[in-house]
Amino acid sequence: MQQDDFPKPGLSRPTLKRRVLHRAQQALYLSGLASLYAKLSRPNGALILMYHSVVDKEISVFIDPNNSVTVEQFSSQMQFLKQHCNVISLAKMLAHIQENKPLPERSVVITFDDGYRDNLTLAAPLLEKYQLPATLFLCTGYVERAETQWIDQLYTAFQLRTQHDLKTPFGDRQFNLLSKTEMQQAHRETVQQLLTAGLDKRTEILRQIKTQLQPKQETPRLTLNWDEVRQLKDNFPQFELGLHTRDHMDLAMLNQADIETEIKRCQLDYEQELSAKARFFSYPYGRNNEMIRAKVKAAGFDGAVITQPTALVKTTTDRFTLPRLETSASMLDLRLWTTGAFPALSKNIFGRAYE
């Protein structure tokens, strides 16, 4: 496996600052310093990993590489976690917090966001093989429509385009995508628009982009539908389900009433479809504030995850901002992060763990 580079370049590369920090963190592992630090400080606490899609070759062309690992990479990572770490469920981790019982060294929690079909077809059988628990956070609107996430619809439109001129919707910028720089810039700008758009505007932006770029193939259905969610629940009991709003909205951009609707509608959909309540919540894009956290709490959730690895989860961690680390395809990264030394060592040396 390639170990020395960002293996998932996607259409937009990570910032230079992030690349430099990442290399420096890897050097701490390769020099043995991270393991030594872990040995001396014996950190206890849990690392929560965030996955999205687990792809096979056939569908990889439709999924933004920033959101996926290959099935081979995932399999090796699960094997590694089984052998070297103490993988526990989110529920068990929460029980430790509530009972104020220290978490065992090298505790790891596995989570997935968004509800990709491959979580049922590819990830779940591997988790079963290694007997590892995991939590999947669903966007119920996307499940109801069995709609492919916007990030992948956009990725596919760019990757499989037959036309190369793009005028950004709701903006006046013209790009020629035959130039790599312009293509990356157009992608970045459109992502920014889509991040802040409501569902109707988001649908309209994607429609306009597809009309202009004329991709040679439509994205296949990449999102679980309710029948498949039920299959997952019935056949893979170690896969716990949580919620991730109804339509994957940046809650920090919404007014109070819309925030409540996003939280309550997804709970209602879930209860209607599965006759059960979900205990955990994942903020889309990790975005939250005090008011949003209060609403998630008031809605009856027991805990919620964010997307930054600010620290290992300890018994003192606020259970409505449980930090998570976005996984990469690299085994070196996984080894580095599961030493137990991170993110503390990175913060001590570089002043930060994440860009």
Ligand SMILES: [Zn+2]
């Ligand atoms: Zn998401």
